[in-house]
Amino acid sequence: MAVAKTDTTLMRPLRYSDERHLEAHQFLVDESYILDSQRYDEWLTLLTDDIQYNLPVRVTTARGAGFDTAKGMSHFDEDKYSLSMRVARFATEHAWTEDPPSRLRHYITNVRTFNTDNESELFVQSAVLLFRSRGDNREPYLVSALREDILRLQDEGLKLARRLVLVDESVVRMQNLAIFL
Amino acid sequence: MSKGCTEVALLGLGPFMNDVSKMLADVRRGMIPAYVYNDSEVYELEKEHIFERSWVFLAHESEIPDPGDYVVRRVLEDSFIVSRDESGSVRVMFNMCLHRGMQICRAEVGNASHFRCPYHGWSYRNDGKLVGLPFHAEAYGGEDGFNKSGQTLLPAPSVETINGLIFVNLDPNAQPLREYMGDFAFYLDFYTKQSPQGVEVRGPQRWRVKANWKIGAENAAGDSYHTPQTHRSVVEIGLFREPTGSKRKEGALYWAGRGGGTTYKLPEGTFREKLRYVGYTEEMIDRMEDSWSEEHKRVVSEDGFMISAATLFPNFSFIHNWPKVDATASDDVVPFITMRVWQPISATETEVMSWFIVDKNAPEDFKEASYKGYLMCFGSTGMFEQDDVENWVSITSIAAGSMAKRLLLNSRMGLTSEDKPLNPPLANFHGPGTAYVGYGEFNQRALLSEWADFIEKPLEEVERLAMGEKKSKDASNKGSK
Numbered sequence: 001m002a003v004a005k006t007d008t009t010l011m012r013p014l015r016y017s018d019e020r021h022l023e024a025h026q027f028l029v030d031e032s033y034i035l036d037s038q039r040y041d042e043w044l045t046l047l048t049d050d051i052q053y054n055l056p057v058r059v060t061t062a063r064g065a066g067f068d069t070a071k072g073m074s075h076f077d078e079d080k081y082s083l084s085m086r087v088a089r090f091a092t093e094h095a096w097t098e099d100p101p102s103r104l105r106h107y108i109t110n111v112r113t114f115n116t117d118n119e120s121e122l123f124v125q126s127a128v129l130l131f132r133s134r135g136d137n138r139e140p141y142l143v144s145a146l147r148e149d150i151l152r153l154q155d156e157g158l159k160l161a162r163r164l165v166l167v168d169e170s171v172v173r174m175q176n177l178a179i180f181l
Numbered sequence: 182m183s184k185g186c187t188e189v190a191l192l193g194l195g196p197f198m199n200d201v202s203k204m205l206a207d208v209r210r211g212m213i214p215a216y217v218y219n220d221s222e223v224y225e226l227e228k229e230h231i232f233e234r235s236w237v238f239l240a241h242e243s244e245i246p247d248p249g250d251y252v253v254r255r256v257l258e259d260s261f262i263v264s265r266d267e268s269g270s271v272r273v274m275f276n277m278c279l280h281r282g283m284q285i286c287r288a289e290v291g292n293a294s295h296f297r298c299p300y301h302g303w304s305y306r307n308d309g310k311l312v313g314l315p316f317h318a319e320a321y322g323g324e325d326g327f328n329k330s331g332q333t334l335l336p337a338p339s340v341e342t343i344n345g346l347i348f349v350n351l352d353p354n355a356q357p358l359r360e361y362m363g364d365f366a367f368y369l370d371f372y373t374k375q376s377p378q379g380v381e382v383r384g385p386q387r388w389r390v391k392a393n394w395k396i397g398a399e400n401a402a403g404d405s406y407h408t409p410q411t412h413r414s415v416v417e418i419g420l421f422r423e424p425t426g427s428k429r430k431e432g433a434l435y436w437a438g439r440g441g442g443t444t445y446k447l448p449e450g451t452f453r454e455k456l457r458y459v460g461y462t463e464e465m466i467d468r469m470e471d472s473w474s475e476e477h478k479r480v481v482s483e484d485g486f487m488i489s490a491a492t493l494f495p496n497f498s499f500i501h502n503w504p505k506v507d508a509t510a511s512d513d514v515v516p517f518i519t520m521r522v523w524q525p526i527s528a529t530e531t532e533v534m535s536w537f538i539v540d541k542n543a544p545e546d547f548k549e550a551s552y553k554g555y556l557m558c559f560g561s562t563g564m565f566e567q568d569d570v571e572n573w574v575s576i577t578s579i580a581a582g583s584m585a586k587r588l589l590l591n592s593r594m595g596l597t598s599e600d601k602p603l604n605p606p607l608a609n610f611h612g613p614g615t616a617y618v619g620y621g622e623f624n625q626r627a628l629l630s631e632w633a634d635f636i637e638k639p640l641e642e643v644e645r646l647a648m649g650e651k652k653s654k655d656a657s658n659k660g661s662k
């Protein structure tokens with residue numbers, strides 16, 4: 001089910017020197033290296049079993065319309081099962097769209113961490129810019145997005161429990177989303 | 182290339198022109214010049230000869246349920262507001278202000294009683310009627326200088342609806358939609374009339390692929406042959422049990438009117454058992470029994486075929502699959518349906534607009550599971566579609582050069598050298614049109630011969646409209662084409 005955007009206007013982020021922020025920031029940066037190198041089995045271990053991974057379709061609406069995502073339609077609306085299937089598919093020898101693999105770079109920036117009502121969960125915002133290059137002469141793809149994550153502290157450390165990805169385009173200029181943001 | 186060039190071309194004059202008649206002849210015998218998938222001159226012909234006079238899908242009525250609801254959709258470069266007016270009627274209007282040509286509506290979805298132009302403030306009701314023209318008397322001397330009364334945004338030349346699907350045709354004298362699609366309308370009911378109330382839709386997802394628009398249209402029309410190879414990975418991970426080579430070739434390929442599609446052969450059983458096999462619930466099957474004709478039911482029960490992908494010429498496709506959508510150990514599957522427009526952007530780029538559609542009366546948990554199945558299989562993230570698009574982008578890119586101009590791709594699968602089908606058409610098939618069992622490129626050839634017929638047909642003059650000019654019997658509004 002689609003995840004709603006959080007209104008952070010009245011929320012105060014943790015100071016950058018705060019240990020919890022540093023932990024969250026490091027989690028996102030470490031994760032980006034895993035995604036860049038497409039080590040997706042490892043990525044799955046960073047996700048909680050009840051992960052909600054949602055990337056809605058953005059729409060252009062009049063100011064004041066009160067919505068800017070398509071009703072009931074996302075690009076990704078995933079749980080652990082569907083993400084595991086996607087990862088399993090990449091591991092076959094017949095996922096042509098990533099063979100040869102894309103060269104990926106996830107740039108993660110503008111990270112802010114917030115406490116939540118739940119002591120074991122942090123709310124983390126970040127901006128992501130993905131550069132994706134396929135083949136020798138195709139134009140590279142770029143996609144820019146805001147991410148809103150819930151990171152949950154479990155025995156093994158922080159895990160991603162929820163991610164909302166708000167891409168900054170209504171028409172995705174990429175041949176497919178055979179990547180994760 | 183300039184307008185009017187086509188006729189010359191067909192006479193065999195000029196370098197490219199000569200190629201056109203040759204190209205059409207090649208296409209009609211099932212030998213496809215590879216360059217047609219990446220050629221700007223071919224694309225110029227398609228723009229006028231196909232997209233200015235064929236029926237193109239714009240929107241579904243359920244996207245604009247209430248008065249004032251609108252979506253903005255395009256046919257190539259032409260933007261249309263598709264709105265529901267206050268009386269509940271669907272209107273399709275060219276999205277250009279009658280005054281200075283400003284784009285009136287710049288949002289893609291919303292609700293509005295009026296559209297006001299941001300440039301000079303002209304405003305229009307949601308049925309298109311021009312109701313506000315600032316300083317009409319002072320600026321124009323009223324009606325004498327600008328005839329405002331009764332003016333509306335330019336209505337789309339032809340608009341028709343079938344099963345809630347709103348189509349537009351830029352030809353004001355277009356053949357009626359039902360006549361145009363012919364017996365493909367029968368197959369449309371499998372996708373969009375599983376109950377008398379029809380479907381609701383979500384989306385569209387929109388994304389751009391550097392591929393020629395015809396490739397997706399051809400693929401959905403009839404390419405059952407690609408499934409075992411292209412989509413091998415989804416069988417390997419257990420997402421979809423059907424598309425093995427042996428299963429796919431047992432399906433029927435049908436072509437009827439201006440559309441056609443592929444099917445899967447189902448295991449033995451009754452109508453109900455077969456629909457259960459692909460995951461429909463008992464109450465949904467009850468409604469299909471009420472909604473579909475005897476012939477529809479016999480295609481499923483006696484012929485034993487379940488619809489899969491299909492295309493209506495030129496660029497409107499459907500897909501119906503039944504994947505396994507959750508982690509339970511059972512073999513339970515859930516069916517989903519998607520419809521999509523392969524909207525050309527250029528000879529080498531297509532915007533895919535892909536909707537999830539589902540029977541309006543389906544149980545909520547079915548709708549959610551079906552939606553999940555769609556996301557896993559098709560659309561921008563779909564595990565089937567990801568591999569399709571990689572192939573289509575590569576075809577388009579490799580068709581750019583001079584070698585592609587020397588290669589005629591053999592699209593004659595299913596035919597002997599004497600143009601006879603390898604296997605005769607199905608004798609007792611209960612659906613309309615012609616159906617074959619086994620691999621064959623019958624439907625891709627049928628689609629591309631429509632393409633050839635449209636390209637060959639000379640363009641006609643179109644009427645022009647001199648906005649606000651005093652009415653006269655002058656014939657100067659005839660444009661030349």
